[in-house]
Amino acid sequence: MARRVAIVSVGMDKFASRKVETVDEMVYRVAKNALDNAKLPREAIGAVVFGCAVDAFTATQAAEKVAIGGAGGRLRPTMRNCTSGSTAISTPILGYLHVASGLYDVVMCVCFEKMSECRPHAQHVFNTVYDEYFVRPIGLNVAIQCSLEARMYLRRYGNTELQMAKVSVKNHGNALDNPYAQLGKKLTVEDVMNSPCISWPVKLLDTSPTTDGARAVIFASEDVARDITDDPIWVKGIGRGGDSCWFTGRRNSDLARLDYAYYAAKQAYEMANIEDPSQEIDVAEVYDPFTYKEMQHVEALGLCPEGGAGRMIDEGISLREGKLPVNPSGGLLGEGNPIGAGMSRLCWAYLQIKGQAGGCQVPKDVNTAVCNGWGGMYQYNAVMVIGRD
Amino acid sequence: MENQSQPIKLQGSIEISYEWSAGVAGSRFFQEIRDNKRIMGTKCPKCGRVLVPPRIFCEECFVDVEEWVEVSSKGELVTFGESYLGTDGSKLKEPWIVGIIRLDGADGGLIHYIGEARPEELKIGMRMEAVFNEKRNGNILDIKHFRPSK
Numbered sequence: 001m002a003r004r005v006a007i008v009s010v011g012m013d014k015f016a017s018r019k020v021e022t023v024d025e026m027v028y029r030v031a032k033n034a035l036d037n038a039k040l041p042r043e044a045i046g047a048v049v050f051g052c053a054v055d056a057f058t059a060t061q062a063a064e065k066v067a068i069g070g071a072g073g074r075l076r077p078t079m080r081n082c083t084s085g086s087t088a089i090s091t092p093i094l095g096y097l098h099v100a101s102g103l104y105d106v107v108m109c110v111c112f113e114k115m116s117e118c119r120p121h122a123q124h125v126f127n128t129v130y131d132e133y134f135v136r137p138i139g140l141n142v143a144i145q146c147s148l149e150a151r152m153y154l155r156r157y158g159n160t161e162l163q164m165a166k167v168s169v170k171n172h173g174n175a176l177d178n179p180y181a182q183l184g185k186k187l188t189v190e191d192v193m194n195s196p197c198i199s200w201p202v203k204l205l206d207t208s209p210t211t212d213g214a215r216a217v218i219f220a221s222e223d224v225a226r227d228i229t230d231d232p233i234w235v236k237g238i239g240r241g242g243d244s245c246w247f248t249g250r251r252n253s254d255l256a257r258l259d260y261a262y263y264a265a266k267q268a269y270e271m272a273n274i275e276d277p278s279q280e281i282d283v284a285e286v287y288d289p290f291t292y293k294e295m296q297h298v299e300a301l302g303l304c305p306e307g308g309a310g311r312m313i314d315e316g317i318s319l320r321e322g323k324l325p326v327n328p329s330g331g332l333l334g335e336g337n338p339i340g341a342g343m344s345r346l347c348w349a350y351l352q353i354k355g356q357a358g359g360c361q362v363p364k365d366v367n368t369a370v371c372n373g374w375g376g377m378y379q380y381n382a383v384m385v386i387g388r389d
Numbered sequence: 390m391e392n393q394s395q396p397i398k399l400q401g402s403i404e405i406s407y408e409w410s411a412g413v414a415g416s417r418f419f420q421e422i423r424d425n426k427r428i429m430g431t432k433c434p435k436c437g438r439v440l441v442p443p444r445i446f447c448e449e450c451f452v453d454v455e456e457w458v459e460v461s462s463k464g465e466l467v468t469f470g471e472s473y474l475g476t477d478g479s480k481l482k483e484p485w486i487v488g489i490i491r492l493d494g495a496d497g498g499l500i501h502y503i504g505e506a507r508p509e510e511l512k513i514g515m516r517m518e519a520v521f522n523e524k525r526n527g528n529i530l531d532i533k534h535f536r537p538s539k
Contacts, residue, residue: 020396059403123478132409134442135500137529139476144487147470148500155513199472199484200508244448248467248489249440249497251449255468 002100006225006232007386009038010347011110011216015182015336018116019212023063026214027110028070034108034216035072038228046104048073050080051091051111053339053375056125058114071110071216083242084129085375087111088287088342089382093238095219096384100235105221106228112214113338122210130377131245143207147199149255149378150292154201156256157307161201164291165192166313168205168333171288174320175330177359180344182336183209206291211336215343217350233353236368237274237385239267247378261300261374261381268370268383269302277302281324281385282366283352285345287374288331298326301370301383325362328352345371349386411528414443417457423527428519430495432456441495461493462519463538471508484508490517490535504534511537 011034019026035042048071050064060066064080071078079098083090088111095109115122123141130136154160166189175184187205195204225232241260244250252259265277274280284303288294295309303324304312312318318326329335329348349369351357368387374380411419414431421427430439431454433447439458440447447454469488473481486508491498503511504520516538525531 059401121478123474127476132407133411133415134529138487138501140487140500141472141474141476141478143474144470144472147472148468148487148489151470151513152468196473198474199470246442246444246448246497248491248500249442249444249495251438253467253489253491253497 003102004222005096005099005235006220006222007217007235007350008220008225008228008232009034009040009218010350011037012180012347013214014180015211015213015338017182017209017211019114022066023058023112023114024066024070026114026212027067027112030214030216031071031108031110034218038218040106040218040228042072044106045072045076045108046106047077047098049091049095049098049107049109050078051082051087051109051340051343052080052113053082053084053087054113054125056118056128057122058117067110067112071108073108083375083380083382085287085289085339085342086373086380086382087340087375088373089346089371089384090240090373091340092217092343092346092384093240093382095217096235096238099219099221105224107219109217109219110214111340111343113340114212115210115338116212143199143202146202146290150201150290152254152256153292153296157310159295159307159310161193162189163310163313164201164206164295165189167288167291167294168192170313170319171294171327171331171333174328174360175334178330178335179358181330181334182211183334184330185334201292202290208289208332208337211338213336213338213341215341215347217343217346231354233350233386233388235384236387237268237270237272239264239271239383241381242376243379245377245379255378258296258300258381260379261297261372264372264381264383265301268385272385274385277370278304278324281368281370282364283328283349283362283369284324284326285329285331285349285369285371286326287342287345287372288327288333289337291333293374294326294331297372297374300381301372320360321363328357328362329360342373345373346384346386353386353388414445418443419527419529419531422531423525426521427459428462428492429457430460430497432458438496439494441492441497441499458494460495464490464492464498464517466511466513466515466517467491467498468513469503469511486511488517488535501529501532502534503536505536
């Protein structure tokens with residue numbers, strides 16, 4: 001039987017469109033911050049788990065190898081994880097598994113991405129994620145990839161561009177209170193609707209920026225967690241789902257419905273004994289590289305009925321002061337989107353439960369939170385539920 | 390630290406070329422398009438799905454798939470996207486359009502350019518047909534684009 005695992009600390013640093021720090025230096029700052037917050041010495045680390053989604057951003061294969069020193073991992077077992085964008089949450093799941101297995105008592109989990117260094121733009125690297133036979137020759141880019149999905153989603157459920165715009169206003173606004181955010185902005189729905197159309201229905205302000213940044217999370221076994229902190233936050237549930245890359249021919253080729261995300265959420269909630277997430281989850285930090293992805297994810301995570309994401313934002317339920325706040329930190333849209341370091345969603349879920357979210361703190365009791373990550377060719381989702389006993 | 394001089398930037402580039410195998414299924418698929426303007430799928434002996442793009446196995450039944458069948462070059466528009474950003478991120482005055490077309494006689498389809506139509510003329514579910522290039526080289530671009538059926 002797996003051991004119980006707690007999160008005992010997180011390490012934060014500012015996200016920015018371009019950081020002077022190297023990957024090693026970015027990783028050091030968050031790992032050191034996490035150790036300091038837990039009052040732990042480097043020697044306490046039993047193993048290090050890295051997450052980085054795309055080596056090509058820095059053009060260094062096995063990019064994590066430069067960061068072993070910065071993560072406090074010298075002469076420790078290290079392992080790197082990658083499941084495209086869902087690296088953001090599948091990496092802490094791997095960190096959890098290291099501890100739950102009984103092999104390590106304290107695990108440093110570090111996610112990083114440095115997107116600013118390829119020329120002329122990160123978009124050129126994104127173009128290499130597609131298969132070389134059927135997709136890449138067409139010249140697909142992320143903008144159109146998302147447009148194909150978003151168009152189906154809006155059509156199937158009757159949700160609208162206007163509701164997408166409201167998500168953008170919410171998350172960019174929330175990020176104004178996030179000291180680590182890259183893109184806090186006070187926006188109106190009109191600003192979003194009038195921003196340049198990237199690929200209908202996605203406009204510029206429906207998208208997240210490219211970002212440099214890193215995050216750290218320290219996991220500890222039940223045996224040692226209470227020695228480190230009086231208030232450990234427990235990992236309650238984990239779930240992952242991966243679907244076939246052959247999205248035009250796989251059994252569910254309906255891009256409007258993220259079967260793999262529903263599947264991942266179901267696992268996590270069953271493990272956490274959560275029957276109705278819309279009632280039992282206090283706050284959610286969901287993967288929102290585009291506004292409509294937050295909408296798809298709140299549905300897949302059961303925070304509203306399937307197709308109900310439009311109503312959720314219309315009724316203000318997902319606002320910071322709403323009944324079920326979603327991305328009170330600003331999400332990827334407002335805080336920045338350094339793909340793997342989207343683990344920030346988990347960090348903010350933790351800070352909310354701890355009552356340490358500062359200006360982003362939601363005005364209610366928080367005991368249970370959920371976060372997720374998404375990636376691949378409409379393929380991956382990873383979900384983690386954390387909370388107090 | 391704050392008063393340090395400007396950060397130093399190091400420059401470099403990596404150029405690597407590739408020669409990809411189109412695979413067992415893909416080689417036959419592209420050969421049929423190149424030589425005969427035929428779009429082929431493979432049929433699962435167990436669930437009966439006709440796989441396009443073709444595979445040598447069914448990922449549901451997990452069995453070998455060896456029977457080849459011709460499918461139509463016409464089908465239905467599943468979804469589409471138009472973009473004012475080129476593949477390289479450059480801004481475009483006129484949008485380009487990509488769509489997913491589910492082909493008649495197949496359980497799947499292809500992602501490809503949509504041509505001979507403006508975005509506002511397109512609708513999910515409309516009938517589409519493939520237009521083949523005169524000169525064909527054995528790759529997916531032997532299909533020039535899909536257009537609304539005439």
